[in-house]
Amino acid sequence: MVKVAASGTYDAGEGSRLPAGEVHAWEPGQNQTACGVPLRRAGLGRFPHVDFSDTDPVTGGSADAVRWVCPKCVAATTPRRQRTGRRWERTDPRP
Template identity: 65%
Template sequence: MRTAASGSWVPDDGVSRLPAGEVHAWEPGRNATVCGVPLRRAGLARFPHVEFSDLDALTGGSGDRVRWTCPRCLATTGGRRTLRRWTRTGPRP
C-alpha cells in the first residue's frame, strides 16, 4: 500500500517530498483510497514512493508532519497491531 495525503513537505535534505496533514492508504492504479475516498474530489496528493506502513510517528518514519491517519485505512491494512488488545482485569463472579 502506498500513501495519499492532503499536504506535503520537503525535509532539510531536499531529496523528496513527504506526506503531511490527513493521510490515507492508496493502491497505485486506483483513483480512490482504500477506504473509498476519491483522490481528486478530496484534494489528496499521491505519494507512490512512501509506504503507508512507514507513516507511524512512533517508528520515526516518514510521518513527522502527519496530523490524522484514516482509521478505516489502518483497519484495512492491518496497522497498529503492536498495541495491546483490551482484556478484562476484574471479571465478575
C-alpha cells in the same frame, strides 16, 4: 505494497517529498483511497514512494508532518492479526 495519499506535502529537502496532514492508504493505480475516498475530489496527493506503514506517528520514518492517519485505512490494510480466529457473531439469533 500499500502507499500513501495525503492532504498535504512536507518538503524534507533534497527533493524529498513526504506526506503531511491527513494520511490515507492508497494503492498505485487506484483513483481512490483504501477507505473509498476519491483522491481528486478530496484533494489528496499521491506518494507512490512512501509506504503506508511508514506514516505511523509512533514507528514510521516518514511521519514527521503527519497529523492524522485514517483509521479506516489502517483497518483496511492491517492483517487480521487482531481477529483471533473466531468470527464476531450475535449472541442471540434474530427472531
